[in-house]
Amino acid sequence: MFKKKLSLLSLSLIMVLSVFLAACGSKDSGTGAAGTSSEGAAVQSDGTVDSSKLEPVKLKMFMIGPNQKDLPLVQEEINKYLTEKINATLELSMIDWGDYSQRMQVITSSGENYDIAFTSSWAFDYLPNAAKGAFKPLNELLEQYGQGIIDVLDPRFLEGTKVNGVNYGIPANKELAQQFVWRFNKKYLDKYNLDISNVTTLEDLEPLLKTIKENEPADVTPLAVAKGFKPYMPFDFVLGDEIPIGMYIDTKDFKFVNILESPELKSALDTMRKYYKAGYVREDIATLDGIDNMKTGKWLVDREITQPYAELGWSRSAGYDIVTRPMQDPIIYTGSAAGSMMAISSYSKNPERAMMFLNLLNTDEKLRNMIQYGIEDTHYTKLDAPYIEDLPAMKDNYSMPGFALGNMYLTYLHEGEPADKWEAFDEFNSSATTAPTFGFNFDTSPVKTEVAAISNVSKEFISALYTGSVDAAVYLPKAQQKFKDAGMDRVIAEAQKQFDEWKANNQ
Secondary structure (H helix, E strand, O other), rough: OOOOOOOOHHHHHHHHHHHHHHHHHHOOOOOOOOOHHHHHHHHHOOEEHHHHHHHOEEEEEEEEOOOOOHHHHHHHHHHHHHHHHHHHEEEEEOOOOOHHHHHHHHHHHOOOOOOEEEEEEOOOOOHHHHOOOOOOOOOHHHHHHHHHHHHHHHHHHHHOOEEEEEOOOOOOOOOOEEEEEEEEEHHHHHOOOOOOOOOOOOOOOOHHEEEEEEEEOOOOEEOOOOOOOOOOEEEEOOOOOOOOEEOOOOOOOOEEEEHHHHHHHHHHHHHHHHHHHHHOOOOOOOOOOOHHHHHHOOEEEEEEOOOOOHHHHHHHHOOOOOEEEEEEOEEOOOOHHHOOOOEEEEOOEEEEEHHHHHHHHOOOOOOOHHHHHEEEOOEEEOOOEEEEOOOHHHHHOOOOHHHHOOOOOOOOOOOOOOOOOOHHHHHHHHHOEOOOOOOOOOOOOOHHHHHHHHHHHHHHEEEEHOOOOOOOHHHHHHHHHHHOOOOOHHHHHHHHHHHHHHHHHOO
8 A cells, every 4th residue: 555665754854954843843832722713613512513604714735646637626526525514625735755755844944834734754754843843733623623533543543643742643544553574476476386384584585586586587586675675673663764773572671772783683684695696686776766576577576564455456556466474463663653644734824624624534434535536437436335446537647645645444445355444454453562662752853963974874884785785794894883983872872761761651
C-alpha cells in the first residue's frame, strides 16, 4: 500500500527553520483552540453538525502525491457535499512524493495561510514540526469537533503520536504495526522449486539467490534492492533508520546503543558484501534511487513493509503472482503510529471547521470514498457491496494515495479482495507487540548541531556500507570514527536522558 518510503527529511533544513517554527509555537502553546460560538452551537448532542448555523468557509489542504487530472471535477462534487454537511468548501493541492517535504517546509516558513496538510514520520516530518509549532495542538479541538475520530481510531494511534502529552496530528486508521517481509516473484520459485518456508533472515536467502544467478540471464536481479536498502536489525530506532542509534527490541536495560558497534550489524554487512561480490545485487546499487523490478518482472526477491492481504494487491498491480515471508513479527513503533497523519496549520483561520472536515473524513463513508475513488459511474462502478470496479478514468485521471486520506476502514474493496480485509487489519494490530520506546519522541534541539553532523556522515557511509558496495572490514571502522567525531555519543546521551525522564513519568 505504501509508496516507497522516502528518505528522512533533511534534518539540517529543519534546523534552519527552527527559529521560525519556534516563533510559531510561542503564539499557540496551549492544548487547543476553544472554538467560536457559532461552531460550538452547530454541534448537536448526537455529534452531528447543523450546517445552517455556520458561516461558509473555504479550507485549504495540501496532500502528498502526483497531481490528478480530474481533481477539479471531483473537488466540485466534494464541495457540494461538504457545503451540505459543514458549510465548507475544500481547495485541495497535490505535491508530488519527492517534492512534498521541502515544499511544505517552504510553505510553512512563508507563513502561508493554509488549514490542513499531510504529515508523517517520513514526509514533512511530524515530530520536529509539531515540537516547534508548525501545527496546532488538537486535544481540545478533538474533544469538541472530533468525537467521531476518537470513537473509531485505535487509541494507540493517538497515544503514540503525542508530543509532551499533546496531539498535533490525526493518524489515518490503518495498520498500526510494522512488519518487514521478503517479497518473492513466484514465477522463479515455481521454475526452480525453491522452498521459502524456512526463509527469514538475510543469510537464509543465499541458496535461492545463487540458483537464480547461475541459471537466469544477467538482467534478472536475484536481490532487487536499491540504495535505500537496509538489512533488518532488531532495533527500535530513535531518529529513523538512517541514523544508527537504537534500543534492542527485546531490551532489558532500556539503553540506547550505537548500532554500528553491534554484532548484528557486522554480520549483516559481511553478508551483504558477499552478495555484492557474487553479483546477487545490482553493481550500481549504492547510487540507485529505485529499481523497476515490479514493472519488468526480472527479479527474485526484494524487501517490503506488509499489511494483511498485501500480496493480493501487489500481485494485482504487477500482473503476476507475488508471495511473501516475514522477517519479523509485527511491532508497533512510534514511527509506525505516525506513518500517515493530517495536521492543522498554526496559521489556519478555521481550525474548528478543519477538525469538522477531518472528523467527516474518518466517519463519513460517502466523503471518504469520494476523495479516494472519485465519482461513481465516472471513475468507478459499484458492484455488490462492498466492492467496486475501476473505470478507465480512475487509472488515467484520478489515482489518489488512499493510505494518506484518513480512515481506510470506510473504503470500498476491489473484486478479489477478501470481505474480511478490515477485520484482518484489526487482528494484525492486536497481534503486534509494542516497541520499547513507543510513545517517546526525542526532542533533538539540545543536540541539533550534532544531529545535523551525524546526518551528513550517514549520507556518506550508510548506503555504501548497507548495500555491500564497500568492504565493511575497511569502511565500518572509518564510519564508526566519523560518527563519533560528529557527536554520536552526545546524541545517545541526550536521547537516553530524555527517555529516562519520559519513562519515569509514564510508568
